[in-house]
Amino acid sequence: MPSLAHKIAVLVFLENSAGDHLLLLRAKPPNLGVWSPIGGKLETTKGESPFECAVRETKEETGHVVTTADLHLFAMIAEKAYEGEAHWLMFLFRCQRPIAGLPPAISEGKFGFFSRAAIATLEIPETDRSALWPIYDQYRDRFVALKADCAPGRPVRVQIEEIV
Numbered sequence: 001m002p003s004l005a006h007k008i009a010v011l012v013f014l015e016n017s018a019g020d021h022l023l024l025l026r027a028k029p030p031n032l033g034v035w036s037p038i039g040g041k042l043e044t045t046k047g048e049s050p051f052e053c054a055v056r057e058t059k060e061e062t063g064h065v066v067t068t069a070d071l072h073l074f075a076m077i078a079e080k081a082y083e084g085e086a087h088w089l090m091f092l093f094r095c096q097r098p099i100a101g102l103p104p105a106i107s108e109g110k111f112g113f114f115s116r117a118a119i120a121t122l123e124i125p126e127t128d129r130s131a132l133w134p135i136y137d138q139y140r141d142r143f144v145a146l147k148a149d150c151a152p153g154r155p156v157r158v159q160i161e162e163i164v
Contacts (some may be wrong), residue, residue, distance in 0.1 A: 006087045010054045011039035012071070013136060014064065015100045020113035022062070023122070027109040030083060035112070035122045038062060050091035054151065062103040062111070070097040074140050077158075081087070081151040092132070094140050131158045139163070 014022040014037070040057040042048045048056070051068040053150040058066050075092040082088050103111050109152040114122065119133060131148055137157075138144075149157045 004081060006089065008042045008044060008089045008091075010042070010050050010057060010091045010093060011037045011132075012054050012058050013037050013092070013140070014058070014062065014092045014099045015095070016100070016113055018113075020115055022026075022099055022111055023114055023119070024061070024111055025109045027107065028127075029126050030085070033123065034128075035042060035119070035124050035127060036128060051093075053090070054093045055070065062099060063078075064095075064096055064097075064099045064103070066097050070095055071094055072141075074143055075135050076130055076145045077131070077141075078125070078137070078147040079148045080147065082149070084152040094134070094136075128155050130135050130156050 008036060016022070022038070024038050025035050026032055038057060038061045040053065042050065043056075050073070051055045054071050055066055055068060060062050071093045073091060074094050077090045077091060077092065079088040102113060105111065116137075120129075124133075127148065127150055131146075135144065135146065144160060145162040147159050147161060154161075
């Protein structure tokens with residue numbers, strides 16, 4: 001395998017008061033043209049923590065102002081060779097403060113609210129379908145550390161490293 005960059009990012013799972021999930025139809029890579037939770041890369045040159053990044057990205061992308069106390073870190077996943085482009089260290093947060101309404105579209109894409117059942121019918125990244133949403137379903141109120149081999153041409157293999 002060639003040497004790949006390691007990227008560090010967060011995903012933030014937001015819900016409205018009805019329990020529907022806010023997803024972004026991405027207008028830019030990665031995940032161009034598919035629905036996914038909001039998030040982004042840590043500003044590592046500033047020493048930003050995953051919690052700080054989740055707060056910043058939530059405000060930047062949705063206008064929803066949250067604090068670190070509103071966030072529950074429920075998973076950390078190390079994705080090896082995602083789309084053959086990079087290794088990702090992802091921190092997955094569940095926001096415990098409901099978002100009031102649908103945010104306006106941004107340069108990264110447009111938003112929609114979806115029930116958990118409806119998400120299964122959407123165009124979403126294959127790794128989200130096979131790993132991310134099942135992780136959310138099972139561990140959203142706990143914490144799990146995982147690693148996933150996402151090398152192209154093979155099924156995604158996820159291995160649990162710790163559950164708390």
